[in-house]
Amino acid sequence: MENTGDNGCEASDDGRTLKSLERSFAIISELKEREVAGVTELANATGLSKGSVHKHLATLRAGDFVTKDDRAYRLGLRFLDIGADVRNQIEGNTLIQEKLRELAEETGETAQFTVREHGRAVVLYRETGMQGVFSKGRVGKRFHIHHTAAGKAMLAQMPREEVQRLIDTYGLTAATENTITTETALFDELDKVRKQGFAINESESTRGLRAVAVPIVDSDENILGAFAIAGPAHRLKHEQLENEISDLIHRSVNELELNLAHS
């Protein structure tokens, strides 16, 4: 696995941020990767002293952000508590879940609702159909926005200069040999998406994974997110995605948009 700098926790030395908090983030980050770790291990990983790491962990523990069994520290469920709360704050979340469920049932594949946050695409809800789980993309997972169908669907709704800004900030990193990595290719793709009304992901994030996505916008043209259906390339043929499946998603998105407008 290449390090694309995903868990951005480099300490910044300008005086505009709290260093101690950043150190906590670093500890959390390391703990996330390791699932379970001890004080010494984390001290080595972060470059902090054992005593300091201990203090951080003790504080995080008091806030339920970290658990400790014996000498094994883990991340706690407070993150889920807050995360689920944040997720439930978006309007129409129950409706969104219902629609996803319909989609998952009708297609038998995985249906996802994705939003963007900063420059990333984040999967907020996920329902899997009968065909079972073809994972990648668990809830909460953050993707580079140009790697995913949902991401491209959202980008296509954004003004060109905003897309440009995202490119300038985050670049166009590759995930597979199919990933779009040049500006011109991306803008061409977004034009196509805009014309079609849906975006397709042809193994651009994971080899063997296909997906279609349709953007969701409210009456004020705000991008709320995107619905997507994803599955293994051997089950989901390209023509299916372009026809039946994109139609299904469109129908769901339209119904959702209508319902949201009346509330």
Place this chain on the structure above:
Amino acid sequence: MENTGDNGCEASDDGRTLKSLERSFAIISELKEREVAGVTELANATGLSKGSVHKHLATLRAGDFVTKDDRAYRLGLRFLDIGADVRNQIEGNTLIQEKLRELAEETGETAQFTVREHGRAVVLYRETGMQGVFSKGRVGKRFHIHHTAAGKAMLAQMPREEVQRLIDTYGLTAATENTITTETALFDELDKVRKQGFAINESESTRGLRAVAVPIVDSDENILGAFAIAGPAHRLKHEQLENEISDLIHRSVNELELNLAHS
């Protein structure tokens, strides 16, 4: 709504914790309750200066724990990212979801998988059946352990002195007029639960809500959590819970325990 001190974020003045981190927690806590807030509002709420709150928010923002639109600060999806990751670390999570789904489908009600963390019961997974959502208990939500069927199911599996310790630490706060609030009543109830093999919640956490729960233990007697079915009292009759539904959950739990033992 009474303040039971749920979001425990009182600053402790012993030198064993990081004060600046605790202040961040306080800000996060306030932000969670308000959904959206500005610097001044948070400064007033926490008693910190505007400048300081700003610095905290800037740092949290850099870590994707907070988002800012215009002058509106909100909690970010990083919490969901980490939370979902923590949740997925528990063994057999896919199996658990499958079983919940079966249960939700068979009963038409809401099926939940709950674990304990520290003295609380936390809903980790949740599947809703056709009868629709009778909410309370979204994913990640933390309950006082004696308020819920799942909590009582887990307590019944714990050694008496550990239960005692929890009571001593957290007390037996009331949520409704049915909540068990005395030690003797609780221990009696746990005896009953142990004999029956399931726990019932008769409007002990929310008026009009009934639930049954069965504990899940592994081959080493470790308590992994509990499965529960919950729904409105008018749909779920007491006899149903004691008979058909508790049997259904038992079957699922047994299958799950078996599967977990072989891995």
Place this chain on the structure above:
DNA sequence: AATAAAATTCACTAATACGAAACAACTATG
């Protein structure tokens, strides 16, 4: 356009987070 309010930046200082080392608790090993 003018005024008000809120967010951000700045400089200074008191608070405190950090590191190093001592101490305690637990593991492994002979």
Place this chain on the structure above:
DNA sequence: CATAGTTGTTTCGTATTAGTGAATTTTATT
């Protein structure tokens, strides 16, 4: 069973830095 070797926890002095309050910039309001 004793001893050496880890690992976690606590203590303490000090350098760092987090916080305050005011100045400055930005955004909203009249």
